[in-house]
Amino acid sequence: MSSFVGVLVSDPWLQSQFTQVQLRTLQTKFTSAKRSDAEHVTIKDLPPVMEELRGIQEVLTEEDITNFLSESYPDMNEPIEFEQFLREYLSLKAKGTTKSGGQKNLKGSVSFLKASTTTLLHVINESEKTSYVNHINNFLGDDPFLKNFLPLDPTSNDLFNLIGDGVLLCKLINVAVPGTIDERAINTKKDLNPWERNENHTLCLNSAEAIGCTLVNIGTQDLIEARPHLVLGLLSQIIKIQLLADLNLKKTPELLELVADDNSKEAEELVNLAPDKMLLKWMNFHIKKAGYKKTVTNFSTDVKDGEAYAYLLSALAPEHSSTTLIETTDPKERAKKVLETAEKLDCTRYVTSKDIVEGSANLNLAFVAEIFQHRNGLSSNNVAPVVEDTPGDVRTGSVLPVVLDKTKSYVSLILSTTYGIFCYLMNQSHLFFLYLRRNFPRGSNRIPREKPE
Structure with missing residues (x-):
């Protein structure tokens, strides 16, 4: 059983403003502020500590912090507890934001905490939430345990309410891998x-990391509390791993078609290519053949006008595409036509036309992965299938032609090799008999003649 113990705060609202990683860090800072000869941390001990904290050090000096604290605490020797320290921390961040006119220099990093003054950094993307909820309803709707709680309502907080016991995430990981x-x-x-x-x-976090999720500043307490931005971030990674599971040569050997036959170096690179990069390569392969002049390097800005999608679907599903799909100039109208065409391929709608136009990277990636799964446009000719179920594959006849062809080649190789060995031995035996004839004349028991010097 796990020995994890979180940092607990009596005020639920205050607790909700921090992740467990942040609480543990702040608790360590607070403890370090106490002088060795003192029984408690006092107000005057705080400025040097506060100045070092991310989110404050960028906008306030130690003198600023002292002035702000003295307004609320005339007696700077007054003791302060950890929870009040957290409230003052939030207050100082708010004052720092006001002082800087709302333009905080975060030094290229995200904010240290989710406070009321930094909520914009953790705005919940409702489109992503809706997409992930629909994915869960689709893949876990028949689960013996979860069917009692599904389907979830994308417009409510049902998702976050169900996350709290950990079952949903564990089940979803098993769907992905x-x-x-x-x-x-x-x-x-x-x-x-x-x-x-x-x-x-x-169990969920360890398993998520094992299948390839990147876990940063997230702990079990964060999931128990179902902190929305952390939950959605983890869901995004798990679902991405599921959708990209076939983007490798083992599962889809036809992907070798993406490289030229004589380019061994590019073929070698293809083996180690990350799934999302493989998806981009696959997309560029088809749109280039369809006449698209640009190269798509991401699933956000490069696809937000919908033009790359129009060329991709025209190449993969010409029977469902019309000339207006490419000729349409309005991005919103083109995005709608793209989704209508994709639906004819039975693609799950992970995106809306708004998501395409706004360049939602996660949802656009999911959309392209869906297209790949339903119509990858790659030829299976000359590509040996991966045999996983021998009786089943032989029964359906999907591997017998390849097996027979390979067997024929192997038999030819064995026969030619055997014949070569036979010829070599015959030649050696001929030389041996010639040696005997020269050195041991018929009817003679003499030792071999020595060559004259």
Whole structure:
């Protein structure tokens, strides 16, 4: 059982403003402020500590902090507790933002915390939330345990309410990469105690990292509290791994068609190409053949006008595409036509026309991955299939032609090699008999004649 113990704050609102990583960091800073000869941390101990904290050090000096604190605390020797320290921290950030006119220099990093003054840095993308909820409803709707809670309403907070016990995320990881978690290890009873919830979330985070998710500043307590921006970030990674699962040569050997036959270096690079980069390469391969002059390097700004999508679908699904798909000049109208065409391929709608025009990177990537899964446009000729179910593949006849062809080649190779060995041995035996004839005349028991000097 996990021994994780979070930093707890009595005020729920105050607790909600910080992740556990942030709380632990701030608690360490607060403790370090206490002088060795003092029993408590006092107000006058705070300015040097506050000045070092991210989000304050960029906009306030130690003198500024002292002046602000003295307005609220005439007696600077007054003791202060950790929770009040957190409130003062939030207050100083707000005053710092006001002092700088709202233009804070964050030195290229995200804000240290989700406070009321920095909420804009953690705005929840409702389109992504809706897309992820629909994905969950689609893939987990028949799960024996979760079917009692699904489908979720994308317009409500049902998703975040269900995340709290950890079951949903564990199940979704198994959808993305089957067999990652032994589901017998998931606590699925109706009412879980805190330890069981923590076990589920520990299992989730360890498994998420194992399948390739990047976990930064997120802990089990963050998932128990279902902090929206962290939950959506994790969901995005899990779903991305699922959607890109076939973007490799093992699952889709036809991807070798993306490189020229005589380019061994590019073929070698293709083996180690990340799935999202492979998807871009696949997309550029088709739109270039369709006559698109630009190169798509991302799933945001390069596709927001919808033109690349128009060329892609025209190349992959000409039977569903019309000339107006490419000729349309209005981005919004083109985006609508692109989605209408994709729906004819039974692609799940991960994006709206608004998402395309706004360049939503995560949702556009999901959309392109859906197109790949339904119509990749690659030829299977001359590409040997990967045999995973021998009886099934032989029964359907999908591998027999390749097997017979390979067998014929191997038999020819064996016969030619055997014949070569035979000829070599015959030649050697001929030389041997010639040696005997020269050195041992018929009827003679003499030793071999020595050559005259």
